[in-house]
Amino acid sequence: MNFSNSTVFDCSIIDVSKVHNDKGNITVVENGANIPFDVKRIYYLYDIPGGESRGGHAHYELEQYIVAASGSFDVILDDGLNRKRVTLNMPNFALHVFPGLWRELDNFSSGSICMVLASHKYDEKDYIRDYYKFIKLKK
Ligand code: TYD
Numbered sequence: 577m578n579f580s581n582s583t584v585f586d587c588s589i590i591d592v593s594k595v596h597n598d599k600g601n602i603t604v605v606e607n608g609a610n611i612p613f614d615v616k617r618i619y620y621l622y623d624i625p626g627g628e629s630r631g632g633h634a635h636y637e638l639e640q641y642i643v644a645a646s647g648s649f650d651v652i653l654d655d656g657l658n659r660k661r662v663t664l665n666m667p668n669f670a671l672h673v674f675p676g677l678w679r680e681l682d683n684f685s686s687g688s689i690c691m692v693l694a695s696h697k698y699d700e701k702d703y704i705r706d707y708y709k710f711i712k713l714k715k
Pocket of ligand 1: 617619629630631632633698713
């Protein structure tokens with residue numbers, strides 16, 4: 577999937593498994609094992625004020641796994657033709673997001689943590705922050 581041909585229907589929730597233990601669970605994401613790209617960067621959003629939304633951009637190249645490491649939030653995906661709202665609320669499930677999709681995040685529960693595993697290092701040139709530019713480029 578690349579910038580031009582990706583759609584919201586390509587983005588699914590992946591079960592990244594869980595090692596259960598009575599003393600607590602552990603989830604492992606390992607390059608070459610249970611993620612289809614090599615992770616170059618991990619970042620997380622936290623202390624998000626109530627009612628706030630994040631995102632509001634698309635990427636040319638970046639591929640991501642988005643995980644609700646704690647609490648819950650929604651990811652709204654838009655490919656220029658279709659929109660899809662996905663609720664994330666379990667740390668052992670990841671939303672696989674391809675390049676070429678506009679995304680917004682909202683409905684953050686109090687204390688939630690949004691962890692993102694990313695295929696590339698941070699590069700502002702990879703962002704499209706203007707929705708109308710995104711729509712034009714997608715056509
Ligand atoms: P941005 O990706 O726009 O945030 P969100 O989509 O969550 O609303 O990033 C917000 C700011 O943080 C932006 O000015 C650049 C900075 N930033 C980095 O320096 N490195 C990173 O890896 C990320 C994700 C953001």
